[in-house]
Every structure is written in C-alpha cells, then in structure tokens.
Amino acid sequence: MHLDFSPQDQQFREEVRAWIAQAYDADLRAMMAQSKNGYLDKAGQVRWQKALHARGWAAPNWPKEYGGPGWSATERFIFQSELAAAGCPPVSPMGLKMVAPVIMKYGTPEQKQRFLPPILSSDVWxxxxxxxxxxxxxxxxxxxxxxxxxxxxxxxxxxxxxxxxxxxxxxxxxxxxxxxxxxxxxxxxxxxxxxxxxxxxxxxxxxxxxxxxxxxxxxxxxxxxxxxxxxxxxxxxxxxxxGWTYAKYLLEFERGGTYSPMLRKQLSKIAEIAAEQPGDDGGRLLDDPVFRRKLAALHLRAAALEAVELRVFSGVESGTSIGAASSMLKLTGTETLQAASELAVEAAGPAALPFVQDTWAELQGRDAQPRVGPDYAAVLAPRYFNYRKASIYGGSNEIQRNIIAKLVLGL
CATH class of the missing domain: 2.40.110.10 (Butyryl-CoA Dehydrogenase, subunit A, domain 2)
Known part of the structure; x- marks a missing residue:
C-alpha cells in the first residue's frame, strides 16, 4: 500500500522522530531490549508514559476536550508507526485505552472529573x-x-x-x-x-x-x-x-488497535538475526530460500493487516464504530504476532535453547544454568511462550471467528 503524505504530515513525522530521539533514552532502550512482552517494569513504564504526557502525546485517541492531542487519523498512524520503528514501549492499555473510553461515554460528570485526569497523567494504574x-x-x-x-x-x-x-x-x-x-x-x-x-x-x-x-x-x-x-x-x-453493554464497548478497544507497526519492527529484527545465523548450506540463514519464503509471507500478512487497520481507523475518524472489525484485527494481529515469535526462535536456532531450558528449570524450582548466547536471544523464547496467550485474551480467537461469522457474514 502506497501512501502520499502531505508536507505537513512529513513535518509532523520529523517532529515525532526528534522527540523520540530525546525522550527514549539509553536506559529505557536497554530495558526494552530485555522485555519478553513489549512492556517495561512499572517504574520504567510510568517514566515513559509521563514523558509522553508531558509532551501531550500519552493518549492519541482521546478527544481534545479530555486532554487528547486532537490528531487526525493520519497523524495517529504516523505517531504509532514512528514509536514502533524506534522500538518504544506501548502505553499500558488498561487505563488509557480501555476504561477511559467507557468513562468518557457512560460515566457521570463527577466520574469523568475524578478518574480521567490521573489516567492521562499515569498517576493512577x-x-x-x-x-x-x-x-x-x-x-x-x-x-x-x-x-x-x-x-x-x-x-x-x-x-x-x-x-x-x-x-x-x-x-x-x-x-x-x-x-x-x-x-x-x-x-x-x-x-x-x-x-x-x-x-x-x-x-x-x-x-x-x-x-x-x-x-x-x-x-x-x-x-x-x-x-x-x-x-x-x-x-x-x-x-x-x-454492565454487559459497557463491557462490549470496552472490548472494541481491547480487541482493536494497531498491530502492523509492532510486526514490522519484529520482522526487521528477525532479518537481523537470520543475517548472523548460519543456514544448512553454511551460508547465511537469511539467504536460505525456505527461510526467506517464511519471512516474506509474514511481511505480506503485516502489509495486509496494515491496510485493514488504515481502513478501520479512517472509518473511526468519520464517526463509524469499530464493531466486528475489532474482532478481525484481533484475530489476524495476534496470530501474525505468534507466527513472528515462532520464526524468531527458528532464526536464533540453538542460541535460543538455553533460555527455553531456563524457563522450564525456573518453573520447576530447579537452578537455571548460566545463560550463554547473544543478548537478543534472552527474550526470544520467553516472548514465544508469552505470545501463546495472545489468541486467548480479549476473547479467544475461536470466539472472534464466531463474531465475524454472525455479524459480518450473516451466518
């Protein structure tokens, strides 16, 4: 999909890049490099979110009247893409992305005044x-x-x-x-x-x-x-x-979201790993045609997902409810993330094995062996195991298929 951005959009992209280069410091980058699930510990997460809040960018989807930046769909897409390209952590979704929209739509004026400001500033978790x-x-x-x-x-x-x-x-x-x-x-x-x-x-x-x-x-x-x-x-x-009505509204925000920028970052990392690892013929794994076919297939899935995301978010900009489209995004996004985590472990090969063994040793209460291997391998096996849950939380993907069959296909 080819997008032509206006000069104003390009200027906004440069503004976002400059801010990330200043705010996403070496300490945060080091913590993120060892994250199994894409988030930091609480202290690091709060520090990052407060930096976003200070810039006015903690809640790109919030209406301006509640403290959002008032961005267009294009600006939100550029912002999320640049964060993902830099490897920044996402914000913790429970407050900013999930309960806040429910409070905005269904809460009393007193509840909005009490809860929304500390959610926006990450003072309340x-x-x-x-x-x-x-x-x-x-x-x-x-x-x-x-x-x-x-x-x-x-x-x-x-x-x-x-x-x-x-x-x-x-x-x-x-x-x-x-x-x-x-x-x-x-x-x-x-x-x-x-x-x-x-x-x-x-x-x-x-x-x-x-x-x-x-x-x-x-x-x-x-x-x-x-x-x-x-x-x-x-x-x-x-x-x-x-409450069931409010819960279904919230689930549109939990199940929807942007997956493609995260996938592009992960696929780029997989290519870096494969360039360092040997293939069966003694050359680089990245040059192996079977591996390249798997990587290319995931790039195509990520590109298709991005096209759907842009179409959905464009509809949201004009006031259209996400509805069943959130189930499509959740289904495709989580399964593609799982596939990417599998290919990352495959790319690392034996380098990921000590960390698989560590996981089992720790769960069984045994002493883990000293970890030996490249730094990037430390999170690949934990991330693979962690992403097994992605097709279950927010309503299992089997449930999402039922929703799509009923509301989209009319079955």
Missing part, C-alpha cells in the same frame, strides 16, 4: 477484572457476587469471589470490574460495571506463574480474591445490570 476461574471466553457466566449493603457510609456493594489472569494487578491502584448484581434475568442483564480501589480491605492479589518464566520486573498475571469487599454504589458506571 489500572487493571481489568473480567475473567474468572470458570468464566473465560464465556464471560457472561461470571459469578463474582456484588450484594447490596447500606450503613452510615451510604450505599455500597459487597463483593465476594475472584478474578483471574489479571494483568499487572500487583501494580494496580484501581480495577474496572464486571460483577453479578442479579440472578433473576438473562445472564447478560445481571452484570454491572464497577470501579474499585485495589487498596480496599478484603482484596488479595496472588501471582500466577506462566510458561514464559519469571524475568526481573516482568511478572504479569495474577488471581485476585475478594472477601466482603465494600465498593460504593457511586463507583458504578451507568445503570445497574447494564
């Missing part, structure tokens, strides 16, 4: 309370109880149950959470959407080990337990029992 031990892709079956209570402090809900696979709950100050407030109607109609303070008595966060193995500062998912946790009714978004 959020996590998502959707999945439960027996409610994953079938989210409507969730069971976390929210019973009504009332005392001198006013009306509140009393929560009992648990949430699971809660990303960065150990860092979070607040959670946006789906709870069951009624069992008398259809499952979807008994769900409400609450905002809750993670420091409330009765909340316990328990870390969950994952297949990608522990890496310093990169522990990711947790189970969160609620025992008689009191949440003010004033922290409910919208009407009681309408």
């Amino acid at each position: 959020w996590c998502q309370g959707y999945s439960e031990p027996n409610s994953g892709s079938d989210l409507a079956s969730l069971q976390l109880r929210a019973d009504h209570g009332s005392d001198g402090d006013g009306e509140h809900y009393i929560l009992n149950g648990s949430k699971i696979w809660t990303t960065h709950a150990q860092w979070a100050d607040w959670m946006f959470c789906l709870v069951r407030t009624s069992r008398e109607s259809k499952r979807q109609e008994g769900i409400s959407f609450l905002l809750l303070d993670m420091h409330t008595p009765g909340i316990t966060v328990s870390a969950l080990p994952t297949l990608d193995g522990p890496m310093p500062g990169q522990q990711e998912v947790n189970q969160v337990f609620f025992e008689n946790v009191r949440v003010p009714v004033a922290n409910r978004i919208g009407e009681e029992g309408k």
Whole structure:
C-alpha cells in the first residue's frame, strides 16, 4: 500500500522522530531490549508514559476536550508507526485505552472529573477484572457476587469471589470490574460495571506463574480474591445490570488497535538475526530460500493487516464504530504476532535453547544454568511462550471467528 503524505504530515513525522530521539533514552532502550512482552517494569513504564504526557502525546485517541492531542487519523498512524520503528514501549492499555473510553461515554460528570485526569497523567494504574476461574471466553457466566449493603457510609456493594489472569494487578491502584448484581434475568442483564480501589480491605492479589518464566520486573498475571469487599454504589458506571453493554464497548478497544507497526519492527529484527545465523548450506540463514519464503509471507500478512487497520481507523475518524472489525484485527494481529515469535526462535536456532531450558528449570524450582548466547536471544523464547496467550485474551480467537461469522457474514 502506497501512501502520499502531505508536507505537513512529513513535518509532523520529523517532529515525532526528534522527540523520540530525546525522550527514549539509553536506559529505557536497554530495558526494552530485555522485555519478553513489549512492556517495561512499572517504574520504567510510568517514566515513559509521563514523558509522553508531558509532551501531550500519552493518549492519541482521546478527544481534545479530555486532554487528547486532537490528531487526525493520519497523524495517529504516523505517531504509532514512528514509536514502533524506534522500538518504544506501548502505553499500558488498561487505563488509557480501555476504561477511559467507557468513562468518557457512560460515566457521570463527577466520574469523568475524578478518574480521567490521573489516567492521562499515569498517576493512577489500572487493571481489568473480567475473567474468572470458570468464566473465560464465556464471560457472561461470571459469578463474582456484588450484594447490596447500606450503613452510615451510604450505599455500597459487597463483593465476594475472584478474578483471574489479571494483568499487572500487583501494580494496580484501581480495577474496572464486571460483577453479578442479579440472578433473576438473562445472564447478560445481571452484570454491572464497577470501579474499585485495589487498596480496599478484603482484596488479595496472588501471582500466577506462566510458561514464559519469571524475568526481573516482568511478572504479569495474577488471581485476585475478594472477601466482603465494600465498593460504593457511586463507583458504578451507568445503570445497574447494564454492565454487559459497557463491557462490549470496552472490548472494541481491547480487541482493536494497531498491530502492523509492532510486526514490522519484529520482522526487521528477525532479518537481523537470520543475517548472523548460519543456514544448512553454511551460508547465511537469511539467504536460505525456505527461510526467506517464511519471512516474506509474514511481511505480506503485516502489509495486509496494515491496510485493514488504515481502513478501520479512517472509518473511526468519520464517526463509524469499530464493531466486528475489532474482532478481525484481533484475530489476524495476534496470530501474525505468534507466527513472528515462532520464526524468531527458528532464526536464533540453538542460541535460543538455553533460555527455553531456563524457563522450564525456573518453573520447576530447579537452578537455571548460566545463560550463554547473544543478548537478543534472552527474550526470544520467553516472548514465544508469552505470545501463546495472545489468541486467548480479549476473547479467544475461536470466539472472534464466531463474531465475524454472525455479524459480518450473516451466518
């Protein structure tokens, strides 16, 4: 796809590049080079997001009235492309990209005033309370109880149950959470959407080990337990029992997004690795026709994905809802990311093996062997394992295919 940018767009691109060169310093680059999932530890992530906020660029998709930069779709595309090309970390999505749009659309004026500014400045960290031990892709079956209570402090809900696979709950100050407030109607109609303070008595966060193995500062998912946790009714978004509507709106932002810039960066790295590794014939792996065919196929998938992203985001610019297109982006984007992580491990070959063995040793409680190999290999196996979840979170890709079949193909 060929795009002709205006002189103003080119000037904006140079402005973004100059800012990245100054703000994305050597320390942040070193941390990012050893990230298994594309994010930094909390201190590094907050530092990066506060730098974006100081420049007014933390929330490119936010309306200007709430502190967004007021960019066009082209400017947002240029901005995301330049961040990806430089290898910058993405912003943590739970606050800026997920709960904030829900608060903007369905929250009260008081909720907007209270929650949106600290989300924008990254002063308050959020996590998502959707999945439960027996409610994953079938989210409507969730069971976390929210019973009504009332005392001198006013009306509140009393929560009992648990949430699971809660990303960065150990860092979070607040959670946006789906709870069951009624069992008398259809499952979807008994769900409400609450905002809750993670420091409330009765909340316990328990870390969950994952297949990608522990890496310093990169522990990711947790189970969160609620025992008689009191949440003010004033922290409910919208009407009681309408949480399913708000959750579906939020999922458009979780499932959508830009995958192609990240893929281009990863494919470029794979080519660098393959240029250093020997092929079966003794030459460079990058010159092997079978490997080049695999790499070219991923470049084509990334280019096709970019075309769809541009078409979708152009529609959003004119006021069109993302709708089922978010399922298409999520499905194609996550599966292409997984394929790229597989090809990266293949490119590294034996250089990635010590890190695979390390992961198993750490999960089994054994001492890991000293790590030997090029620096880039340290994250390839953990990233491969980490991306296995990409086709599950946000609604499994099997569910996305059902949505596409129903809403797009009419089956």
